[in-house]
Amino acid sequence: MDANPVLFQGAPPSLSAKYEGSFAYLTIRDRLPTILTKVIDTIHRNKNKFFEEYGEEGVQAEKRAISFLSKLRNELQTDKRVLPLTDGQEDAETWNSYLQYQQSHQGELSPVSWFSSPWLYVECYMYRRIQEALWLNPPVNEFDVFWEGKSQSFLDSTAAITALCTHMELVRRGLTHSSDSHTLDQLFKLLQVSLWGNKCDLSISAGQENSQKGSPLDSLDSLRAFVLVNHSKQVWSVLAAARGDGQGQRSPGRVDIVLDNAGFELVTDLVLADFLIAAGLATEIRFHGKSFPWFVSDVTARDFEWTILQTSAANHKWMSACGVQWKRYLKEGVWSYHDHAFWTLPHDFGDMASSAPDLYASLRSARLLLFKGDLNYRKLVGDRDWPHTTPFHLALRGFHPAPLCSLRTLKANVQVGLEAGQGEELSTATSTWMTSGSYGVIQFCSSDREQ
Numbered sequence: 001m002d003a004n005p006v007l008f009q010g011a012p013p014s015l016s017a018k019y020e021g022s023f024a025y026l027t028i029r030d031r032l033p034t035i036l037t038k039v040i041d042t043i044h045r046n047k048n049k050f051f052e053e054y055g056e057e058g059v060q061a062e063k064r065a066i067s068f069l070s071k072l073r074n075e076l077q078t079d080k081r082v083l084p085l086t087d088g089q090e091d092a093e094t095w096n097s098y099l100q101y102q103q104s105h106q107g108e109l110s111p112v113s114w115f116s117s118p119w120l121y122v123e124c125y126m127y128r129r130i131q132e133a134l135w136l137n138p139p140v141n142e143f144d145v146f147w148e149g150k151s152q153s154f155l156d157s158t159a160a161i162t163a164l165c166t167h168m169e170l171v172r173r174g175l176t177h178s179s180d181s182h183t184l185d186q187l188f189k190l191l192q193v194s195l196w197g198n199k200c201d202l203s204i205s206a207g208q209e210n211s212q213k214g215s216p217l218d219s220l221d222s223l224r225a226f227v228l229v230n231h232s233k234q235v236w237s238v239l240a241a242a243r244g245d246g247q248g249q250r251s252p253g254r255v256d257i258v259l260d261n262a263g264f265e266l267v268t269d270l271v272l273a274d275f276l277i278a279a280g281l282a283t284e285i286r287f288h289g290k291s292f293p294w295f296v297s298d299v300t301a302r303d304f305e306w307t308i309l310q311t312s313a314a315n316h317k318w319m320s321a322c323g324v325q326w327k328r329y330l331k332e333g334v335w336s337y338h339d340h341a342f343w344t345l346p347h348d349f350g351d352m353a354s355s356a357p358d359l360y361a362s363l364r365s366a367r368l369l370l371f372k373g374d375l376n377y378r379k380l381v382g383d384r385d386w387p388h389t390t391p392f393h394l395a396l397r398g399f400h401p402a403p404l405c406s407l408r409t410l411k412a413n414v415q416v417g418l419e420a421g422q423g424e425e426l427s428t429a430t431s432t433w434m435t436s437g438s439y440g441v442i443q444f445c446s447s448d449r450e451q
């Protein structure tokens, strides 16, 4: 993989903890050490399990992993140099070249460090170093330090999941006779449910419980005012145009969903994907997840399989009906799950065409790409300090494999594509509008030109 990022002329500076008091600064100063402490604690709490599974060897590995992570926390808190990876994994070389690139970009006088370098880079790096602590220490190398939180968040959301699955089963039954306006109405609802599902990540709350309690459909009306950009109609146009007039002129194609968090959010994405197939708006769905535990709650293959299994095995009739349907889609190849090393690199998506051309090429054959969540948004727009009125297609800096839409609640201080004055008005009303997770966008872009 080519590690060198693409330089984009005219892009504003990267968000960074070097701006004291900024959200990036507070994240690195407060939230990341808390996450590391929780990781250390989780490993320690599982000591007996390691002993039962691997004997004394497991306990020794647990100790080494903990001491590695305590050292990492100290490096972060004392703003030490970012160190090269030493675990010899396939992606290590790419990470190390990226570090060199950052160093050459900053100049030798300013070492690449936690508080001086781009926030996106150092935050991604922390999750890769957590993995290094485990990979360097078999037999605990397969342990997912975030598993407990992710599975608990699913279990705590059972009532909301049941309500959503019941809704989906009713929609499924009504679809055969439904009009276009009914289908459109349901699509708009499920896009919003999937958007607000993104409130339930565990990274912004530093691992604190964050599940969905009530029915997600009941709150859509009251949340409408918090959707700052709503391009649902454009999403409908892309999908409905592909569906054509039913005379076989065009056939609906593939929708790719670049997943974010496990737990309730993943269920909202699965329901949306189910609806797209059931309504004939797509013939295939590809889900993209992470190949190792990432940003506390992000979906891995194991989370994906477990979630579908749990849903299909539920005691509730409609919840299990959904799970059984999802298993069928997977078996028939209508749905498939993919991971690619690129999703767990520090690169933003502007680098994808050169750094992961195979992935970029595969995304090009999708009819529509859905990018879930805040981190994906940061990577779409390069995590830079854009003026809020910057057009979305410009902030994508050449990343245009296919028509795309971001479903994201705002948890980092970057937001483009707003109307003139909209950002200022929001700042006056609520200073934390970009970071509280209370606002969201359904933001679409069809090409690299003005739409």
Ligand SMILES: O=P(O)(O)OC[C@H]1O[C@](O)(CO)[C@@H](O)[C@@H]1O
Residues within 6 Å of the ligand: 027, 031, 123, 198, 201, 202, 203, 204, 260, 261, 295, 372, 373, 374, 375, 376, 378, 411, 412
């Ligand atoms: O799961 P999401 O929506 O990507 O949110 C994760 C977000 O939380 C944070 O870790 C909070 O700092 C952001 O860095 C990140 O963008």
Ligand SMILES: [Mn+2]
Residues within 6 Å of the ligand: 201, 203, 260, 261, 295, 297, 298, 373, 375
């Ligand atoms: Mn996430």
